[in-house]
Amino acid sequence: MSMFASTFRWLQRKRYQYEVTFSLYMLTPTEKFIFNSFLFLFFSMIIIAMTLYLPQHITFITNRAWFYYNGDESAKSALTSASPVLEAVAKETIAKTAVADLRKEL
The missing domain is CATH 1.20.5 (Single alpha-helices involved in coiled-coils or other helix-helix interfaces)
Structure with missing residues (x-):
């Protein structure tokens, strides 16, 4: 079995696992699309929020810890x-x- 075939089989297994875990296998294609769209938008917003606000929050926490440590x-x-x-x-x-x-x- 080639590396391409094994990778493809692994991706198929992961897709099957995703559909079974979230019960997507019993939805219509339109419902699957809507669910996947919401999921994609939710994780996109989480990633955008992390890239925009996490560095500032880490800086704030670090400064606060520095103040607590040094008095x-x-x-x-x-x-x-x-x-x-x-x-x-x-x-x-x-x-x-x-x-x-x-x-x-x-």
Whole structure:
């Protein structure tokens, strides 16, 4: 038996197993098509959701675990090191809004 024939036979067995497991063998071809379409759409949405949102969720979980492991000290040091930068950005934004408000009044 060639490798092609054995692979084809294995695929036939898997198709038969799928039809018997989900009782598709007793449905009409239209009902099979509808069932398989719903199944395909469901798994497609699951895969799309995993590729879009799983990396972000893993990052969030990792950051949360890092915070739990290192405690509040790391957060305080990060805040104090970012403080001058945030202060400069805030002053610049306030100045821009003040200038824009003066132009509106004139």
